[in-house]
Amino acid sequence: MPSSVSLITGVAGFIGSHLAAALLRRGERVVGVDNFDPFYPRDLKERRLREIARDGFHFVEADIRDRDAMFHLMATHRPRRLYHLAALAGVRPSIEQPHRYADVNVNGLVSVLDAARTAGCGAIVFASSSSVYGNNPKTPFAEDDPVDHPISPYAATKKAGELLMHTYAHLFNLRAACLRFFTVYGPGQRPDLAIATFMRRMRKGQPITLFGDGSTSRDYTFIDDIIEGVLRAADRIEQPDCGNYRIWNLGGSAPITLAHLVAAIERVSGLRAVIERKPPQPGDVERTFADLSRSRSELGFEPRTPLAEGLVRQWAWLLDSE
Template sequence: MTAPLPAPLAPGHALVTGGAGFIGSHLVDGLLADGWQVTVIDNFDPYYPEAVKRRHIAAQLDHPRYRLVEVDIRDGAKLNALLTGDYSVIVHLAAKAGVRNSLTDPLGYQMTNVIGTQNLLSFAQARGIKPFVFGSSSSVYGNCPRLPWSESDLGLTPINPYASTKLANEQMGYVYAETFGLRFVGLRFFTVFGERQRPDLAIHKFARLMLAGKSIPVYGDGSSERDFTYWGDIVAGVRAAMAFASDPSKAKYAVFNLGNNRTVGLLEMIRQMEQVLNVKAQIDWQPWQPGEMRRTWADIHAAQIQLGYQPATDFETGLRRFADWLAVQP
């Protein structure tokens, strides 16, 4: 028998970390439109230009139910001092992002992603905020040979520092659910793309290079594949997870894959980008990079059954929406 879906979640007060970023800013747009009060935490990390994030939130700043708190999640004392609201749910999306940079700064990733998450979990415990939704990553699977990847896969072995921090955060979430009574939902995002995508990610980076007539770096032999997932589907999954974490009839700890349940090869991605952008790609072949996964593919059965998650945007449609957005960007 299929379990009932989480009870509908009435608007409350959401605390969203990383709320000026790609996924976070889209989530906040939807929450505000649906009557939520939203407090956003972001430290505008210089991983990519601050102006990009500022544009994401420009329309939100004057909203009467929106508050921006500029603070680093590594600073637990400041978090406690500045966050004085009565929050009904925490959505924790803030993190040092990017696989390759984590290879050269593993300590920095450990401090932000692990210590920062520890601070947020401790904050939730101290304030009695039980629903806690965490943005994890498909990278926790490493090069797991069983495809598609399922949440039931055990003995995961991440192959880069970024992934190891995400898996550590999931395990901390279990501790706080089991021992301290939080209701923790971890969401393993699979290669999110679309409007506002980070400029360092492949689709955005390749598109700008192609439109400028420059070559694009392709690592390995072009055989890598990704489970590309449109941001709108991811945000719908986050909203469903918020309801799940707020429903006392549901498990107090759960992890779900949020993907598109199909893969797109790297060369196929480039071919479709050529069609959408109406420009020919010049490929600069590079050796395989350490810490990079060759293939990602999500088994989304659990999210479909327990969250009602159903990706609705195919890769080509999402790519065209991204191209339309990019055409009006600085």
């Protein structure tokens, strides 16, 4: 029988480390796996692990594509719940390395799913992405909107992941929740993402690059709100009346343009941004905007952190980490 352990892949990442800390605060035992992919510096990931290290947490360094390692991991710990957050992230790098993104995000997922089902894992939460909506002409984006037109390899791998989750739920009676995250930010945000990049460069007096005319918009979602949604989804997917496969949006549902984001960071930091403009980048969507009707109704999910407050907390984290 599965144990009371929760297993997190990608535990040294931004969302994974926050999720591990939240589960540990709830008194759960957590096993985390990560391979320290060099997409960004290992020392940042190791720092996250040091911050969450305590009784009840066990870390394993392994690659999700290593089937032997995944089967051994699952057989040893027999998790009740699996939170699959490990993936290669980033739209633009996926255009340069589509083969690698497919290998990690699709083959890696299959490896994890096979190991989890063999070990009797009851519920699996999969980190999908708002990128699956592509340039959806309808706003806000709802879970039952067509998602057959991704515009980056990264988005395509996330759509493939959702399909695999559905297939395994159907074939093997797994409880499968797919969560479409909308641009997550907050303390410890991935260093390649816009808010982290802008804050870091503005702090150093360096110019920031804006692709396009600043009119593209994103539905920024604070990390604490995302973690609350993840926990609610994991609880809900185990309920008998939920069915064994469900997709939920987790977003702030309050999109803001890139130009307005820069202005907001200027207000928080008290600094003036020096802007370098470049043409729009291939693979970047024009907008994201989460319809939360299903998440509110079925999960009781409600984002509670306004952008201004979230930016203040991320800016303070940056200053403290220097």
